[in-house]
Amino acid sequence: MKYRYLPMTDQDQREMLEFLEINSVDDLFTDIPEEVRFQGELQISQSLSEPELVTYFQTLAQKNVNFSTHVNFLGAGVYQHYTPSVVNHMLLRGEFFTAYTPYQPEISQGELQAIFEFQTMVCELTGMEVANSSMYDGATSLAEAAMMAAGHTGKKKVITSRAVHPEARGVLKTYAYGQSVQLQEIGYNSEGVTDLAALEAMLDEETAAVIIQYPNFFGNIEDLAAIEKIVHAKGALLIVSSNPLALGILEAPGKLGADIVAGDMQPFGIAASFGGPHCGYFATTSKLMRKMPGRIVGQTKDENGKRGFVLTLQAREQHIRREKATSNICSNQALLALAAAITMSSLGKQGVQEMAMMNLQKAHYAKQVLQAKGLEITFTAPSFNEFAIKVNKPVVEVNKKLLEKGIIGGYDLGQDYPELAGHTLLAVTELRTKKEIEALANELEVIVRG
Amino acid sequence: MANGKEKELIFELSKPGRVGYSLPELDVPEADVASLLPNHLIRQTPAELPQVSELQVVRHYTELSRRNHGVDNGFYPLGSCTMKYNPKINEDVARYPGFALTHPHQPEETVQGVLEVMYNLQQDLAEITGMDAVTLQPAAGAAGEWTGLMMIRAYHESRGEHHRTKVIVPNSAHGTNPASAAVAGLDTVTIPSDERGLVNIQALREAVGPDTAALMLTNPNTLGLFEEDIVEMAQIVHEAGGLLYYDGANANAILGIARPGDMGFDVVHLNLHKTFTGPHGGGGPGAGPVGVKKILEPFLPTPIAAKREDGTYYWETNVPQSIGRVKGYHGNFGILLRAYSYIRTMGADGLKKVSQYAVLNANYMMRKLAGAYQLPFDRVCKHEFVLSGVNQKKLGVRTLDIAKRLLDFGYHPPTIYFPLIVDECLMIEPTETETKETLDEFIAAMLQIARECEETPEIVQEAPHTTVVKRLDEATAARKPILRYQPEA
Structure with a gap:
């Protein structure tokens, strides 16, 4: 059978075998012991021609409810946002798409400059001094931040708010086990934000860092200014996980004293894509710059004095430090960082603010409409584009009914917070119209009463 | 001839009042922001x-x-990175709304197509690697290494063997191997290679003991050589109570030809962005699924895609000894999908040809270049091989110079100065998707450069001559880091 990705012809093969003075390709595998050579054919899915492949995957894709078939109110860390059309067009340019890590800067200036610009945009949004070129996702970026804080301070205790994304806390737990970091969690109060009295009580001189999400998992806005004072009073580092879009309207964590800001760029031009690939970002202070994980692009000059960009501060990285490394990240999410950079360029200074404002306003409106329908808003704290409501029923059932009405319902908080069984977390982005919000409220009213 | 002018940063193109977006008018009543947010938290x-x-x-x-x-521009024989063609159809598939616009928290019954892709991919990767179960969660190769080592650690601890903390790694290993061990809370023991370029068996025998957690091995190794003593090595490690970890960075050499599971490995990770054509994307995204033998199944990260007898799919979360989550959501699904699309394109027969041709191409190039450059290990190679520039170094030309000179010919150079155990190393991986004509042209360029090293070394030493920038000052970049744009005051 012929394969369109394999250009080897019979003649090519003959010429190469002749040159190598062997009779068959099999002669190149005699170093593999007979007993471990695979006999027969792999029992895997059958190969398909290109048209068959299209039909096959279209059929599979059509089995899935998605944002194009239903109206979506699910967020919880992954959001449906406006992506300018240009993003995909630029991203698919093969020069970016099919390159790898820019090891040879002279022929990688495009990628390097794009990442340098990305780093700048991350710094601008977060209010931090330095940023790296990307991490796998928000959850692993946050976990790496905690490990970096423990490494830097030489302390082994990290305190996390329970209002941090449950999956991020799950990933953190795995990382912490690996590096013998002890985790403690603090609860949230009835307003739906971190319990500051509990935080104050738990903090001690042995604490490396405190992790706060801003806005938190419930969509509520933590008082970073107050938290910063408490955390720094005990000499711990403040790690903030932020939805970058929210920073279009919320004060930058860097301005409020954060030491590390980590999160996911997904809201900026990255498809939900069932949870990945997304793009972790990581930003910190100049002081902690040389402790930062991941690749970093720096500006320099060439032999003629012309501006250029290179991978820099590589002495931090795994290929140099090997067994002394504190992070093992190698491949990252460069292509998604590029997508986020193109999106931030398109939205620009004004668009990011406008989009953030629309999210705030629409979610606020949804809260009001739901309240007017007699639904209870779970928490009282100010929120960004997400909030929890009480549905008094298993959320799974509520969501089934919403689905029948063409709506993807919210996140079932009871999965992670037993005390919040019967509460659902709704996301309202700039893409939801007034009509859709009102339709959701109407359906929920019926379901909850029924 | 190089160069042209400096390219502006996007910030330098900026002018107040210009926009590149279009959002709808706000269709809900606008509330006063001061009534929605605490004043001191408004930006x-x-x-x-x-x-x-x-x-x-x-x-x-x-x-x-x-x-x-990129690969779309031209030849990119970057050793250990498997810079093969990234099929365009995979990009179409990944963008079908039924995949790209799905949310990871949607109920199972609404994403059966997604789960089917994941389940089928798990099955196929298990078969390809000879393993019993697969997790698709790790985001990249290094994440896969760490996941596998965390499972190995959990396995030993579950047996009360907390003292098994040593991971044996050959000195030819990727830097991620010892780094992954470190972040899994394990210690690295490095063992030497022998004159064949293979693991020194005697050193392995001496290194194993009651503290051995695992041997971590890339096979074929980073020199492109198959560890032909693998059966004996597996026996040595297993008898000492350790497990075997397979770094799948070089899996492109063995598809359908040999399986890590059959060689005695207990854990495998694959780099889907290498062997299975996920785009390299300028450094990522990757995907690093991990396959395990039965004994390690109880420790897999959750959730795992599973199939019911009625043919429907669900998330298996009941894995009591699981090491937990290693990434948010379900891994880099978009990359998993592309890999599955590639497997569905090639099938078993196609994948075997992939490895056969990759290996044939590498041996052909190796023999063609062996006269002009030193061949440190004169034996059959797998999908990649290493050369040494020691002879050119005597002429005052470094391997770095040779790499830079290749830029003038329109090629991405091979991996250089890795593995660390070969002086002035060039690591070349042609892949199976290149034509013989391309290989011959590259060979001719390499031979020309070897001649230049003898006749006109300054041409090589001063290269590149044709790129948009000349060699960059990396020392200053690291000493006085400028990591972001600052507008001029």
Whole structure:
């Protein structure tokens, strides 16, 4: 059978075998012991021609409810946002798409400059001094931040708010086990934000860092200014996980004293894509710059004095430090960082603010409409584009009914917070119209009463 | 001839008042922001993002792309990175709304197509590697290594063997191997290679003991050589109570030809962005699924895609000894999907040909270049091989210079100075998707450069001559880091 990705012809093969003075390709595998050579054919899915492949995957894709078939109110860390059309067009340019890590800067200036610009945009949004070129996702970026804080301070205790994304806390737990970091969690109060009295009580001189999400998992806005004072009073580092879009309207964590800001760029031009690939970002202070994980692009000059960009501060990285490394990240999410950079360029200074404002306003409106329908808003704290409501029923059932009405319902908080069984977390982005919000409220009213 | 002018940063193109986006009018009553947010948490100074028109965005990134070299531009024999063709159809598939616009928290019954892809991929990767179960969660190769080592650690601890903390790694290993061990809380023991370029068996025998957690091995190794003593090595490690970890960075050499599971490995990770054509994307995204033998199944990260007898799919979360989550959501699904699309294109017969041709191409190039460059290990190679520039070094030309000179010929150079155990190393991986004509042209360029090293070394030493920038000052970049744009005051 012929394969369109394999250009080897019979003649090519003959010429190469002749040159190598062997009779068959099999002669190149005699170093593999007979007993471990695979006999027969792999029992895997059958190969398909290109048209068959299209039909096959279209059929599979059509089995899935998605944002194009239903109206979506699910967020919880992954959001449906406006992506300018240009993003995909630029991203698919093969020069970016099919390159790898820019090891040879002279022929990688495009990628390097794009990442340098990305780093700048991350710094601008977060209010931090330095940023790296990307991490796998928000959850692993946050976990790496905690490990970096423990490494830097030489302390082994990290305190996390329970209002941090449950999956991020799950990933953190795995990382912490690996590096013998002890985790403690603090609860949230009835307003739906971190319990500051509990935080104050738990903090001690042995604490490396405190992790706060801003806005938190419930969509509520933590008082970073107050938290910063408490955390720094005990000499711990403040790690903030932020939805970058929210920073279009919320004060930058860097301005409020954060030491590390980590999160996911997904809201900026990255498809939900069932949870990945997304793009972790990581930003910190100049002081902690040389402790930062991941690749970093720096500006320099060439032999003629012309501006250029290179991978820099590589002495931090795994290929140099090997067994002394504190992070093992190698491949990252460069292509998604590029997508986020193109999106931030398109939205620009004004668009990011406008989009953030629309999210705030629409979610606020949804809260009001739901309240007017007699639904209870779970928490009282100010929120960004997400909030929890009480549905008094298993959320799974509520969501089934919403689905029948063409709506993807919210996140079932009871999965992670037993005390919040019967509460659902709704996301309202700039893409939801007034009509859709009102339709959701109407359906929920019926379901909850029924 | 090099060079042209400096390219502006997008920030330098910015002018107040320009926009590159279009959002609908706010259709809900606008509330006063001061009534919605606490005053001290409202942003005071907007982020200084660029203000550019849509065409400016397009021109900017188009120009940047012209300053970048990818597989689509030309040959990219970057050893250990498997820079093969990234099929365009996979990009179409990944963008079908039924995949790209799905949310990871949607109920199982609404994403049966997604789960089917994941389940089938798990099955196929298990078969390809000879393993019993697979997790698709790790985001990249290094994440896969760490996941596998965490499972190995959990396995030993579950047996009360907390003292098994040593991971044996050959000195030819990727830097991620010892780094992954470190972040899994394990210690690395490095063992030497022998004159064949293979693991020194005697050193392995001496290194194993009651503290051995695992041997971590890339096979074929980073020299492109198959560890032909693998059966004996597996026996040595297993008898000492350790497990075997397979670094799948070089899996492109063995598809359908040999399986890590049959060689005695207990854990495998694969780099789907290498062997299975996920785009390299300028450094990522990757995907690093991990396959395990039965004994390690109880420790897999959750959730795992599973199939019911009635043919429907669900998330298996009941894995009591699981090491937990290693990434948010379900791994880099978009990359998993592309890999599955590739497997469905090639099938068993195609994948075997992939490895056969990759290996044939590498041996052909190795023999063609062996006269002009020193061949440190004179034996059959697998999908890649290493050369040494020691002879050129005597002429005052470094391997770095040779790499830079290749840029003038329109090639991405091979991996250089790795593995660390070969002086002035060049690691060349042609892949199976290149034509013989391309290989011959590259060989001719390499031979010409070897001649230049003898006749006109300055041409090589001063290379590149044709790129948009000349060699860059990396020392100053690291000493006085400029990591972001600062507008001139």
